[in-house]
Amino acid sequence: MTMTIIRPRALVTGASAGIGRVYAEHLARTGHDLVLVARRADRLQALADEFGQAHRVEVEILPADLGTREGVEAVASRLAADPAVDMLINNAGYAARGRVAELDFEALEAMLQVNVLALSRLSSAAMAQMIAAGRGTIINIASGTAFMQMPGNAGYGASKNYVLAFTRHMQLEAEGTGVRVQLLVPGVIATDFHAVAGNDLANFPPERVMSAEDLVVASLRALEMDETICIPSLPEIRDWDAYVEAEARVAAGVSRDRVAPRYHNGG
């Protein structure tokens, strides 16, 4: 009798470099078949050969530009058509920076297509397939900049705020379905991201910079711990809890039938 081994299968976007590459390697090492997505097909093929040989898993490459509708739809169709994909790492992204008064609208639009729209479309395709299967894991990569305001970072910071909010809604909708949704919030990570954004990583104090390896290990450990929000370098998770509590207090006050006393005439 022949036995068919069914391995878990993960689809990783932005797998050709940086954080995505490290996720792909870890998942291959722990026995996942992979579907690797990015634009640079030569890099994806080299990684497929390397991981396939080293870890005896099947690695497929799916070269796609997530800045285009066709590219996004090709990956979404792959997610919808393959019930064996039980993990999506929604990682592809980059920063196009610039002050609001000098906004390069085309550059902003192109970035939002990848950071916001592609992530949303792929989340949707994966959620539908995984809810139907009653199991699955989605990891969406936000950024610490979602909590900060910095001149020149309105577009990128806001795109990662979108990821934060969208993923928290996904978490709510995933409750009771068997699907896990993790929100990962990296700080400064040592990858090509900074060079792509026109910055020099050397400008950051070393104590603020984490390796992609440490980030990914923390994210995968958080999954084992059932932590749905992973902020790897945040010393106290109770600070996140306090943030959510403060948010709930604001939410409780935003919709009432009367204005707050401080706006009354005469104070």
Ligand SMILES: NC(=O)C1=CN([C@@H]2O[C@H](COP(=O)(O)OP(=O)(O)OC[C@H]3O[C@@H](n4cnc5c(N)ncnc54)[C@H](OP(=O)(O)O)[C@@H]3O)[C@@H](O)[C@H]2O)C=CC1
């Ligand atoms: N590094 C950091 O300090 C931080 C990074 N992040 C986030 O982490 C994620 C990964 O970044 P990181 O690994 O650091 O950056 P890298 O620049 O090292 O990698 C980015 C990856 O995204 C892919 N990508 C970019 N544009 C597209 C596109 N149009 N279509 C398909 N793939 C694309 C790239 O592949 P290719 O060029 O081959 O298409 C590459 O594989 C991003 O979402 C980023 O915003 C968040 C906080 C901090």
Ligand SMILES: CC(=O)[C@H](N)C(=O)O
């Ligand atoms: C948190 C960070 O500063 C990071 N480099 C980013 O820009 O996303």
